Amino acid sequence: MRLSNEKFAEKLGIGARTVASWHQKPDLRPQSEMQQVLDTAYERASDAERARFAELTGDGPAALTRPDTKEADRRLAADPHIGAALDWLDQHAYRSPGAARRAVAEQAARVDAQEAYARATRRAWVDQRAVTDALAEYYGRHHGDHGLYAGSCGDQAVNTSILTCADWLDLACELRPPHDGLTIASARPDPREVLDEHATKAAVNRLAETVAMNTRLMNAPLYRLLSTDIRERHLGGTFGVDHFVHYALTMDLLEGELLDALAAGDTTSLPLRDRYLPDVGAVLDVGGRLCAGGALALTAIARPADPYRGEADYVLLVQERSGHVLNATRRLAVIPKGFHQPLTDVRRETQIGATLRREMEEELFGRPDADNTVADTLTADPMHPTRLTEPMRWLLAEPGRLRMECTGFGLNLVSGNYEFASLIVIDDEEFWTRYGGVVEANWESATLRQYSTTDAELVTELLGDVAWSNEGLFAMTQGLRRLAEIGGERVKLPAIEWEIGQ
Template sequence: MNPVTGWTGETACALQAALRLSNESFAEHLGIGVRTVAAWHQKPTLRPKSEMQQLLDTAFEQASAAVKERFAALVGNPAPPAQDAKATDAEHRLSADPNISAALDWLDKHTGQPAGTARRDVASRLASLDVRALKDRAARRSRVNQRQVADALRQYYPDRPDGFGYYTARHVGPDAVTSILTRPEWLDLDCPLIVGHDSLTLSGAAEQDLTLDEQAAERAAQRLAETLALGTRLVDMPLYRLTGIDVSHDTIGGSLGISRFIRYALTMDLLEGELVDTLAAGQLPQPGSSPLRDRHLPDVSAVLDVSKRLCAGGTLALCAIARPADPFRGPADYVLLVQERSAHVVNAARQLAVIPKGFHQPLTDYRADARIGATLRREMEEELFGRDDIDNTVSHQRVADPMHPSRLSEPMRWLMARRDRLRIECTGFGLNLVSGNFEFPALIVVDDEEFWTRYGGIIEANWESSTLRQYSTLDRPLLTELISDVAWSNEGLFALLQGLRRLGQIGGDRVDLPTIEWEIS
């Protein structure tokens, strides 16, 4: 690998060989799709984008001395001295990644500091970071479960306006308690995500200015240093922000503005880490002792006043695909897909979630893409059907219409030709008190058994997932255990519960689901 020009497909494959990993294992090691690794083998002169360069840099930096020696022998270059590797890597990332540069510029602007201040601060922090200590912290964070998070936030926000409460579900197991603030009118929407029902609109409202105090600026700079050290993907993409809510049965409406992912990642998204670190230390977050939460989401009125804060979020769907009867598996059913999120994602890392799951953001048509259904269809293509070209963390978007019928994957093209066999509905709405995000849980149902017969074997989660699990809608005991698993993200559990409720109404003989009744407490 040339430290000036960076990685190529050939040198990436050399690193894979030095690590002695298969395509699948190397992809998992980097947190990327197997298709990307295969592309490096097919195109040795291919120069991966800056995000991939960072992941390869990190993998090389963290490799053993023996691996670095094998890599040097394969590429014909001596390995860099161990004591200089981190400094070289830090300089490369800070100077070469346009997304990090955008974040540094944003930080300078919103702290009122001279240009270049944030870059020097982040470089200094990165040089002193201990990656092993960060991984130890990640292990401590992983021990904080969904129920602990939900209970802590209920105590932090004890007061709720009339009609609002936390989403709780009763079933045969322990009550499923979440951090989702909602109301009865926002649940069981049964809203088809088509024109006339899916009616979020782009308002063009200007985003409020923001000035970071010293403490908020330090947390943001530390977040950037840790992002670089751990190889977490961070892309400065446009992001919808909710500015008005108008949700009722059969219709989802409201207004949206535009923000940037960098602003979210360096402000609202930091609240989760602050909360989980407090819980991991055996303490409870209290008003006055949680600086970021006190600043951005001090009370429930601030949570509900979405027009005066950054309220980002998205949609996630319980995916149910009809399967024919099988002599080994049993009667005809639906297969449900559940993911464990990768450690490389910014949101809900290492937690269980339904799939697909994505931030609500535009591709190229900002007004048409404002509909929730547009994000769900895109996420199906990206997270289930392998469309890397619409993953804006991997490549820039230069296509005029990325979701044009001529560009769809074969499975999606098949579904679009049989729309009467595809049901996509929004099942609810809520505001997640973890980071103040808006959540639109949904249900995707494929009613034609032929789809699973044709395409079940090629459905494959992308880099955002570390594992993909399947559950049968006839396996009531296992689904009951799944609901009770404390590894869920709060929004993932919300989507699972609302999706199972709706599927129980429409699934017929293919389902034998736990009985779920919600309450707002």
């Protein structure tokens, strides 16, 4: 019936302690009077509740055709991160220990690998403009001071699903104190989430496919946005802390639901979106929902003139996301790109600069121990100077070698995430001469491309590529706009302008 101990006890007219004892002693046989009370409750239950009861006890018709779950059971037993997701699902959906494990194991055994790969391919074929148009139709393009971020570069139009406002753009905010002033309000997870039947089924399907396809799912602390105070040269706001599995089994499902609907040509039914993010009011109410997010940056590295390549420029790095990541799969994005989450210091690591420096180590300089999706973090201070890679030590050895700014902020309508669009600039040409050959993307990227800030034709063409993720295109456009202001003769691109809600 998906009731808590207290609500079920109230429904039966008995003490909550009695119901709790049934959980603690599942082999206990109730007295005859209590059996009659339970019989009456069963007779009054709906068909759906009876069917669920039969599934959970193994007495229903489906029990006769239950698939072989041995392989799935092994993965579920061996993976502590999947185990954490199952525990979360039991607490917020089934409220019966072990129920989620059984449901996920059976569903994983039914997953058709070929169909799963085909669905991933169909999702990849849905272009960025189709996503933006569908979300504009669902939410509208303009709401008071807020609207969808759009822009232009020469004759190339740019449209995104990022909800923003004028105060959140062209921030030119250095990512160091006191400008990067984000703080933490609480480190306790929010326990309020209760899943309905459809949301529970979607969460089970996500975990089942994760198990069957051997996709990485690492549970880790994740910042959740509670309030914002963002303006030019200032990042302010408060965060709480939640678990990544909460995000993976709720808000992160909205992207897949939308892409499947667009691939099928019918977006009239989006029940998860209707539940979690029904209107712009819900999008902007970041403290009233799970609002996770991240930071991503356009990286621009100065290069000297070259007899083959040409005049001095900045090299711009763009990645194609791999098929092993949970979101923005197979989409174009700037690099680095990462979730805003702590590793060991919950308070200090709220700063966006801390996230981007860590992501540079992980995604550009090849440090596996900075990647909490590969293994649990056991180091007390992963970013201690003695642990840094040689390129990062060189960048931090002298002030001014590494320039990091936040260029814009917005809320992505795809999953409701907050996005800190940023720019990383290395002006010293010596860096590329010394370390250009060791810059290498990690497993999150399928390919890594480079573009020159003197190649206006290809950069403009790139902005029109429909393979972009919305947050990636937002960060790319804002980053280029700021780079044109500070990059001098190395930047020879058409003027980039933005507008809201067009």
